[in-house]
Amino acid sequence: MKSASYISIVTALCAVYPQIACAKSPNGQEEQFNFKVSRGNISDVVAELADQARATVKVEASGKSEPVPGVQGVHTLREALKIVLRGTDWSVNSDGTGAFRIVRVSTGDSIVVVGRRTDFVESVSSMATRTETPLRQTSSTVDTVTREVLESQNAISTAEAFRNLPGVIYTTRGTTSQATIGQDLSGSRSFSNGLRNSVSSQDGPLTDVEAIEVLKGPASILVGSDIQGGTINFVPKRATGRKHATVALGTGSGDEFLGSFDIGGAISQKAGLFWRVAGLSEHADTLPQGTGRSPDQKAINPMFGLRAKHTRLDLAVQYYTKTTPFGPFSAYIPTTKTFVDYGNVVDENSHSTVKSLKGSYDLDQDIISSENLDLKFRSRGQYQRADRDVQNATGVGINYFGLGPAISTYSQISRDNVYAGYADIYAKISTGPIVHQAIVAFDYNTNTLIYRFSAGFGFGATPVLPLPGAGPNYRSKGEQSGIIFQDQLTAGRFHALFGLRRTKYDSHTYLPSGALSGRVNADIVLPNAGIVFDVSHALSLYGSFAKSFLPNSLSIPTQDNKPLPPIDRTQYEAGFKAGLFDDKVTVNGSFYRFTTSNSAQIDPANPNFYIAGPGAKGHGGEISVSGSLSPTWKLLSGLALSTSKQKNARGVDTPVLGAPKATFNLWSIKSFPLGNGKSIDLGFGGNYNSGFFANDTNIANPPNYKIDRAYVSVNGSFAVHVKKLTINAVVNNIFDRRNYQPSNTINQIIYDVPRSFRVTLTGDF
Numbered sequence: 069m070k071s072a073s074y075i076s077i078v079t080a081l082c083a084v085y086p087q088i089a090c091a092k093s094p095n096g097q098e099e100q101f102n103f104k105v106s107r108g109n110i111s112d113v114v115a116e117l118a119d120q121a122r123a124t125v126k127v128e129a130s131g132k133s134e135p136v137p138g139v140q141g142v143h144t145l146r147e148a149l150k151i152v153l154r155g156t157d158w159s160v161n162s163d164g165t166g167a168f169r170i171v172r173v174s175t176g177d178s179i180v181v182v183g184r185r186t187d188f189v190e191s192v193s194s195m196a197t198r199t200e201t202p203l204r205q206t207s208s209t210v211d212t213v214t215r216e217v218l219e220s221q222n223a224i225s226t227a228e229a230f231r232n233l234p235g236v237i238y239t240t241r242g243t244t245s246q247a248t249i250g251q252d253l254s255g256s257r258s259f260s261n262g263l264r265n266s267v268s269s270q271d272g273p274l275t276d277v278e279a280i281e282v283l284k285g286p287a288s289i290l291v292g293s294d295i296q297g298g299t300i301n302f303v304p305k306r307a308t309g310r311k312h313a314t315v316a317l318g319t320g321s322g323d324e325f326l327g328s329f330d331i332g333g334a335i336s337q338k339a340g341l342f343w344r345v346a347g348l349s350e351h352a353d354t355l356p357q358g359t360g361r362s363p364d365q366k367a368i369n370p371m372f373g374l375r376a377k378h379t380r381l382d383l384a385v386q387y388y389t390k391t392t393p394f395g396p397f398s399a400y401i402p403t404t405k406t407f408v409d410y411g412n413v414v415d416e417n418s419h420s421t422v423k424s425l426k427g428s429y430d431l432d433q434d435i436i437s438s439e440n441l442d443l444k445f446r447s448r449g450q451y452q453r454a455d456r457d458v459q460n461a462t463g464v465g466i467n468y469f470g471l472g473p474a475i476s477t478y479s480q481i482s483r484d485n486v487y488a489g490y491a492d493i494y495a496k497i498s499t500g501p502i503v504h505q506a507i508v509a510f511d512y513n514t515n516t517l518i519y520r521f522s523a524g525f526g527f528g529a530t531p532v533l534p535l536p537g538a539g540p541n542y543r544s545k546g547e548q549s550g551i552i553f554q555d556q557l558t559a560g561r562f563h564a565l566f567g568l569r570r571t572k573y574d575s576h577t578y579l580p581s582g583a584l585s586g587r588v589n590a591d592i593v594l595p596n597a598g599i600v601f602d603v604s605h606a607l608s609l610y611g612s613f614a615k616s617f618l619p620n621s622l623s624i625p626t627q628d629n630k631p632l633p634p635i636d637r638t639q640y641e642a643g644f645k646a647g648l649f650d651d652k653v654t655v656n657g658s659f660y661r662f663t664t665s666n667s668a669q670i671d672p673a674n675p676n677f678y679i680a681g682p683g684a685k686g687h688g689g690e691i692s693v694s695g696s697l698s699p700t701w702k703l704l705s706g707l708a709l710s711t712s713k714q715k716n717a718r719g720v721d722t723p724v725l726g727a728p729k730a731t732f733n734l735w736s737i738k739s740f741p742l743g744n745g746k747s748i749d750l751g752f753g754g755n756y757n758s759g760f761f762a763n764d765t766n767i768a769n770p771p772n773y774k775i776d777r778a779y780v781s782v783n784g785s786f787a788v789h790v791k792k793l794t795i796n797a798v799v800n801n802i803f804d805r806r807n808y809q810p811s812n813t814i815n816q817i818i819y820d821v822p823r824s825f826r827v828t829l830t831g832d833f
Contacts, residue, residue: 102605102650103148106138113138113152117145120650142605188217188704188735189654189694195262195281195301197556197565198290199494199505204645205563207598207612209284209658209690211236217704218274220737220751220785222318222798222826224326224348225365226258226271226280231755233282234690234706235731236298238271239809239818245270245392248727248810249282250688250710252297259291260302261430261448263488264513268454269424273367275328275346276386279303284690285639285660286616289569289596292513292548296618296637296664304428306382307344307373309334313833320826322363324352332371340375348388356824359416360393378434386426394418399466400762400814402773407808407817410463413473415532418460426452442496449489456482459532465766465815468527475530482519489513492552505556512549518542520580540580548573561602565612569594573634577622586622588631606647614639620680624668627677635683637664653695653703661687667714684724686712700739704753707732723761723772725812728779730758737785751785751798760810762817773814779807781821797827 105116113136139151189212194200196208203210213232223229230238230247237248246257258265260276280302283290287299311333318326332344346369354360367388374381397414398407428450436443458480468474492509518541522533554567574589598612616639620632643658662685669681688710696702708731713721735753742748757779763770782803787796801807804823811817 102142103139104650105140105148105152107135108138110134110136110153110156110158114149117148117152188214188696188702188737190214190279190281191651191654193281195283195299196290197505198262198492198507198509198554199556201556203654204608204647205558205600205602207563207565207600207610207641209641209643209656211282211284211692211706213280213704215278216702217735218277219830220749220787220796221735221783222320222785222796222828224274224328224350226274229274229277229280232704232733232735233280234692234733235284235688235708235710236282236300237728237731237757237810239726239811247300249284249298249300250686250708250727252727258300258302260426260450261304261428262290262301262490263428263448263450264291264486264515265302265426265450266424266452266454266484266486266515268456268482268484268517269422269426269452270420271390271392272422272424273348273365273388273390275330275348275367275388276304276369276371276384277302278305284658285612285641285662286614286637288571288594288616289552289567289614292511292550292569292571293573293590293617293619293634296616296635304382304384305330305344305346305369305371307332307342307371309337309340309342309373309375314830315833316828316830318826318828320352321356321824322352322354322358324350324363324826326350326826326828335372340373342373342375344371344373345369346371355393355395356821357396357819359396360419361416363391363393365390378437380430380432382428382430384428387424389421389423391419391421394420394460394462395809395818395820397463398808398817398819399463400773400775400817401466402814405776407777407806408466409819410466410473410475413475413529414463415461415530417532418462420456420458420460422454422456424452424454426450440498442494444494445491446494447489447491450487452484452486454484454486456480456484457535458482459535461530461532463816468766472527475526475528477524477526477530477533478521479523479533479535480519480521481536482517484515484517486515487513501559503558507552507554507556509552509554510550511552512547514545514547516543516545540582542580543578544576545578546573546575563600563602565596565598567596571617573619575619575622586631588619588622588634590617590619590634592617592634606651608645609643610645611642612640614641620666620668624678625676626679627671627674632668632678632680633666635664635666637662649695649697653693653697655691655693657689657691659687659689662712681714684712684714686710686724688712700741701736703734703736705732705734705736725761725763725772726810728757728760728810730756732756735783745789745791747789749785749787749789749796751787752783754780754782756780757810762811762814765813765815775808775814777808779809779820780805781807792832794830794832795827796830797825799823799825 103120105113136152139148192200192202193210195210196206211233213229217232218229227238230236235250283299291299313331316328328348330346335341335343348367351364369386372383397410400407430448433445461475461477464476465474490511492507495506497504520536520539520541522536524533550569550571552569556565570593572591577586579585594615596614600608600610602608616637617634619634622631624632639660639662641658641660646655664683666680667683668678671677671679690708692706694704711729712724733755737749737751740748759776759778761772761774763772781801783800784802785798787794801823807820809818809820
């Protein structure tokens, strides 16, 4: 008798990209599909099942023509495979990667089905629940950008990826780049696999990223402090054992040249040891605006994976260096409602350089696995060191009190060391009609930032300052830990999530002399809850409640020299999630309302100090449509509306500065098959942001000015696929509209990317 052979089903929901697996969610539930598959031979039926699970399927070897029955109705992929293989000598087993092995003991016949996701939407995520859960069963808004979207746009940076997320705007303010989510700044905070990244590693390369998720609303129960409007999470690539090699070369605006690769395979298929390496090199002479000198980035990312019967382990390292010139500045003149460029009075040598080294692990260990009880130990950790140099000259007034263009100069050397860890005991318990997924978890993160800087001021053409020399450093250290209790339960059509977190937060800042200059600490209990009702297989309704906290800055002066209490946020959200065209298109809608307290406000009795004020009130909503409108037409779109106001020291409601009330994004790809492995893709889309409010930071008690100029960018792409080769040309801002990034000050508004292009040649082997 021959040794057992197997069918490896590697669909988009399985081993190719396990983080969007439906085949076997190692931490939670399996996704269901409405299958309509007719009787046929085993190769065709298995291929059709995978195709209806939203994957492109390639059958590399025939499994003969053994007839098997079809399947109709709502099932997981595992259930559907078992139905069609019932009565044969094929059996379906999980291999621990999220893939299946269909084993036939009696012969050596095998079918290999290789595929990847073809729509523009993820349907499973652990972002909101800590367990892989169908998004339709989560009581939160989670927006995603998949790898396929990034590839179709030739996107290689965070800033380029974020334009696909409803209500998310990536901006540069001074020396800081960060996302605005709704009308809340992210503070440059982001997470990888749920673990906190360094705030110094802004706009990093995407060599280690499979997808990007944004969980809208407060998320302190998941990540602790500092999160208000939403949480940005990078879903990492994994070494899954799939043998592949992808190589790309490209060129673009600003005399840009780039090359990238992503290769992987098995060290030992029998032992379940896998490897993968991805890398990128990019250099240009200038920014697409024609200013700034020598943007450059290089990255390397080795990955290793272990897939044993009861153990899943992933290890990854990323090193990158990136030099980013700062974009050209303009000033807004309220009296004429026009923009005036600073031009060459701002030194084009302004830039930041980041060198980052990051290592991570992710362990999933089965303890008990039975029909009514799954018990696991899960742990993950990440260490990152990010060194950042900044030399910046920034316009702060186009005609500073009649003295001409004023330029602020700033240079800094910093090093940020961040460690983040998470561990939990996960139990999935079936008790008759109710299924519980209970978690007891502990997380911890710490960061130490050391820096020294110099600053200056001048009029007219002002060069950047040299980097600070050797000397004493400023230092800040923060620590945060949390204990989490969570229960996610399913009872028929109802799904509920209840969580409670206790967070301890402690932050210190020190002067170069070593003296303590400030300390903030907090010990806070945060609840959250949500409920989902499945109206049908294709429609669910949900509601949720969440709280978060954000420590006030240590730099805010108070009369008693004590820090202000943390900003507290409470948010309620309700919405729907629906699937159209046999679940190939996802339509989501949501509405939220929030309040905050303890926001810093000028003390009316003593204007030199601040007090804790009543906070802000706001509301907003979002609707998104994404997926495959047809086998050859894919769509990703979203509209987000938000508004909030905060009372100032005089008790007057004031708008949030630098945050548009409305944003819209669209990206669509239409494919035209030509036969014989050839096809053409046409892409079309764009971005829209409404106007925003800003003030003049050079005067006391400045009025707020409404800048009505909208941001409008129309983008397109043209791709030709010839078997294993693809040429993809992308043009952004086709009509070369003059767009400006939102800003909170009228004196410093960045002129965004004009018409630009990038062309890549990619080979998949």
